[in-house]
Amino acid sequence: MALQVFTAVTGAGWESELVGALDRDDHGVTVVRRCVDVSELLAAAATGTGQAALLSAELRRLDGEAVARLHAAGVAVVGLVEPGDELAAQRLRQLGVAQVLPADADPEVIAAALRDAVAGAPDAGRDVADPRAALPVPAEPELPPAPRGGRGRVVAVWGPTGAPGRTTVAVGLADETARLGVDTLLVDADVYGGVVAQVLGLLDESPGLAGAARLAGTGTLDSAALARLAWSVHPGLRVLTGPARADRWPELRPSAVSVVLEEARRLADLTVVDCAFSVEDDEELSFDTAAPRRNGATLAVLEQADTVLCVSGADPVALQRCVRALDQLREVLPDVEPVLVVNQLRRGPVPGDPQEEVSAALDRFTGRRPHFFLPADRRATDAALAAGRTLAEVAPASPLRSGLRGLAAELAGVPAPAAGRRGVLRMRRAG
Numbered sequence: 001m002a003l004q005v006f007t008a009v010t011g012a013g014w015e016s017e018l019v020g021a022l023d024r025d026d027h028g029v030t031v032v033r034r035c036v037d038v039s040e041l042l043a044a045a046a047t048g049t050g051q052a053a054l055l056s057a058e059l060r061r062l063d064g065e066a067v068a069r070l071h072a073a074g075v076a077v078v079g080l081v082e083p084g085d086e087l088a089a090q091r092l093r094q095l096g097v098a099q100v101l102p103a104d105a106d107p108e109v110i111a112a113a114l115r116d117a118v119a120g121a122p123d124a125g126r127d128v129a130d131p132r133a134a135l136p137v138p139a140e141p142e143l144p145p146a147p148r149g150g151r152g153r154v155v156a157v158w159g160p161t162g163a164p165g166r167t168t169v170a171v172g173l174a175d176e177t178a179r180l181g182v183d184t185l186l187v188d189a190d191v192y193g194g195v196v197a198q199v200l201g202l203l204d205e206s207p208g209l210a211g212a213a214r215l216a217g218t219g220t221l222d223s224a225a226l227a228r229l230a231w232s233v234h235p236g237l238r239v240l241t242g243p244a245r246a247d248r249w250p251e252l253r254p255s256a257v258s259v260v261l262e263e264a265r266r267l268a269d270l271t272v273v274d275c276a277f278s279v280e281d282d283e284e285l286s287f288d289t290a291a292p293r294r295n296g297a298t299l300a301v302l303e304q305a306d307t308v309l310c311v312s313g314a315d316p317v318a319l320q321r322c323v324r325a326l327d328q329l330r331e332v333l334p335d336v337e338p339v340l341v342v343n344q345l346r347r348g349p350v351p352g353d354p355q356e357e358v359s360a361a362l363d364r365f366t367g368r369r370p371h372f373f374l375p376a377d378r379r380a381t382d383a384a385l386a387a388g389r390t391l392a393e394v395a396p397a398s399p400l401r402s403g404l405r406g407l408a409a410e411l412a413g414v415p416a417p418a419a420g421r422r423g424v425l426r427m428r429r430a431g
Ligand SMILES: Nc1ncnc2c1ncn2[C@@H]1O[C@H](COP(=O)(O)OP(=O)(O)OP(=O)(O)O)[C@@H](O)[C@H]1O
Pocket: 159, 161, 162, 163, 164, 165, 166, 167, 168, 169, 190, 277, 343, 344, 345, 374, 375, 376, 377, 378, 379, 381, 382, 385, 400
């Protein structure tokens, strides 16, 4: 059966001729709808009557969101650009169009590209509701994993609700890797309200991640633009602030956040992302399958990260939340293998040796042992919060700073500096 194709190549002189040639000759392609704009194309895609869309770079209002919605509707996308317009081709690729051809390509070549795109279409639904099935328990993760293709690595700092210390760990980790000589970018992607700017004493009115996502959505984000949007906190550490107001989460479209992370890999050796806690896919209950998903940005980060740290508190309530959160993560992203970091370890909330007890409890209920322990150190965190500075600046000899430095050294693949060793050896690894 011929491939059913939508076209949206308005604004280009070659449209009629191309559509005619595709339809007329026996290329195995039938143009079922010639759309005049993005809205019509999306509406056509939602009818389920086509498997692919052929669109031109000039199409007005074409952005990453539209391409993601086409993919979510099961429509593969092929882009056409004016011959030689490499900028337009680059822009289309950044929007998520994998196959881009010059408009004067032979109709047979275009038809083949459409067939290839359908054969290799990405999984539907990263931006919109997409139910996922639970899979078996994953293997114990290694730290640090191999970098992807020699580009900068992405570490997502995630964890359950209840403020276990994700932001404290993300900020401390990024600051310490930078101090160890690793060019680092800290990204605040907490869709429930980012606080990294405040924690570091920065102006939170800066466009930050939302600004970068906007540029990504229009296909105009590059490393230079990303660098301009980031604060330079000290040599080696850049910060992309997050949405200060929780109600601004729709600015962080998952497809755009993914593009920002790709660009971040080019800009920095290591990108540390402070994530929100929730990975719920509750929008999948909605009948509107194109509804934006609040937690989509978190899922996109967790899916793309080379390493996902799951930060848990060390008391019984926090541990219970951690067990549930790991269950939920496995349901929505079965391939993600988080590395457990237990924070705020102290005597008191659990009987006996806290490190042993916490380790045994997590092992029993999740099949995973914590990889790292960080001590409760209120004196140090209060000093940092009061000054809007990092632990290295205000409490350089504190046990928490030592622990974070050890974790940073391990993630960066460098030896832990001598000053941090005692704290690290004392607190790390349960077994
Ligand atoms: N190891 C620690 N010792 C003492 N206090 C800590 C430690 N880690 C974090 N805190 C404190 O706990 C509080 C919550 O930490 P943080 O903001 O990092 O958590 P979170 O998981 O990012 O929370 P949220 O859900 O608000 O994003 C803060 O006041 C922080 O200073």
